[in-house]
Amino acid sequence: TQRFEGKVILITGAASGLGLATAQRLATEGAKLALVDLTPEGLAAAVRSLPAGSETVTVAADVAQLSQVQAYVAQTLQRFGRIDGFFNNAGIEGRQNLTEDFGAEEFHRVISVNLDGVFFGMAEVLKVMRRQGHGAIVNCASVGGIRGVGHQSGYAASKHGVVGLTRNSAVEYGQFGIQINAIAPGAIMTPMVEASLRQMGGEDWESVGKTFVEPNPMRRFGKPEEVAALTAFLLSGEAQFINGTVIEIDGGQSNK
Numbered sequence: 001t002q003r004f005e006g007k008v009i010l011i012t013g014a015a016s017g018l019g020l021a022t023a024q025r026l027a028t029e030g031a032k033l034a035l036v037d038l039t040p041e042g043l044a045a046a047v048r049s050l051p052a053g054s055e056t057v058t059v060a061a062d063v064a065q066l067s068q069v070q071a072y073v074a075q076t077l078q079r080f081g082r083i084d085g086f087f088n089n090a091g092i093e094g095r096q097n098l099t100e101d102f103g104a105e106e107f108h109r110v111i112s113v114n115l116d117g118v119f120f121g122m123a124e125v126l127k128v129m130r131r132q133g134h135g136a137i138v139n140c141a142s143v144g145g146i147r148g149v150g151h152q153s154g155y156a157a158s159k160h161g162v163v164g165l166t167r168n169s170a171v172e173y174g175q176f177g178i179q180i181n182a183i184a185p186g187a188i189m190t191p192m193v194e195a196s197l198r199q200m201g202g203e204d205w206e207s208v209g210k211t212f213v214e215p216n217p218m219r220r221f222g223k224p225e226e227v228a229a230l231t232a233f234l235l236s237g238e239a240q241f242i243n244g245t246v247i248e249i250d251g252g253q254s255n256k
């Protein structure tokens with residue numbers, strides 16, 4: 001039997017990058033998927049990329065708005081009746097800037113998606129998982145949520161916050177059969193990273209990318225499928241004694 005046969009997995013930010021790769025991986029392993037992203041068009045394209053016959057529900061929602069988070073949880077339950085796993089992944093990078101130039105508005109914009117969004121999602125999904133008496137949550141942090149990267153005040157604060165929320169809730173919910181972990185990806189080649197390389201390098205963004213990965217022991221960007229494999233493991237039921245951890249997936253770049 002497949003690892004995710006009969007399991008219901010909810011994924012935010014499912015129309016692109018790490019969320020999409022995880023949806024594709026889990027669909028091939030038999031999961032029923034609730035997919036959340038900003039636009040119906042993005043979600044429709046994501047569903048088209050899944051194996052034929054995949055069972056899905058899609059919900060267009062902004063994770064920064066509590067009422068929309070409540071709506072995506074309600075629609076998942078309406079369709080599938082439960083939530084076995086949750087990849088709490090939607091996030092934005094924000095503009096790169098020195099701390100003094102970062103700006104209050106940009107700071108709060110990044111915090112509201114990356115930190116409010118993750119907190120709202122966990123809080124609503126945990127109500128469901130506690131009733132069920134089981135569940136697994138993977139929050140998407142970043143290596144920028146563990147150490148300083150620079151020029152990322154909003155992102156750094158939000159991702160360090162995601163790590164804190166993960167550790168705090170893991171202590172509370174282990175007794176209810178629920179595991180809560182975070183992943184901390186390094187540079188993974190997704191549309192988000194390509195956009196920020198283009199912002200730095202314009203037409204020449206690929207050579208900027210090369211200099212970017214030179215210090216990485218593996219001399220390359222990570223692939224979304226590699227992150228999907230880790231997330232799948234953490235949500236699969238094979239990882240039930242892993243709780244409250246933050247797993248780095250960065251080719252060893254942070255191993256200084």
Ligand code: NAD
Nearest residue numbers: 013016017018037038062063090091142185187188190192
């Ligand atoms: P991406 O931009 O390719 O995908 C993110 C998806 O989230 C998009 O489809 C976007 O529409 C959606 N989204 C953004 N704001 C949203 C909102 N308010 N409500 C609902 N959906 C929203 O980016 P990605 O690289 O796949 O990033 C996914 C997660 O991984 C993010 O949390 C990001 O911070 C984290 N991350 C990525 C990397 C990397 O190198 N790619 C590294 C570390 C962490």
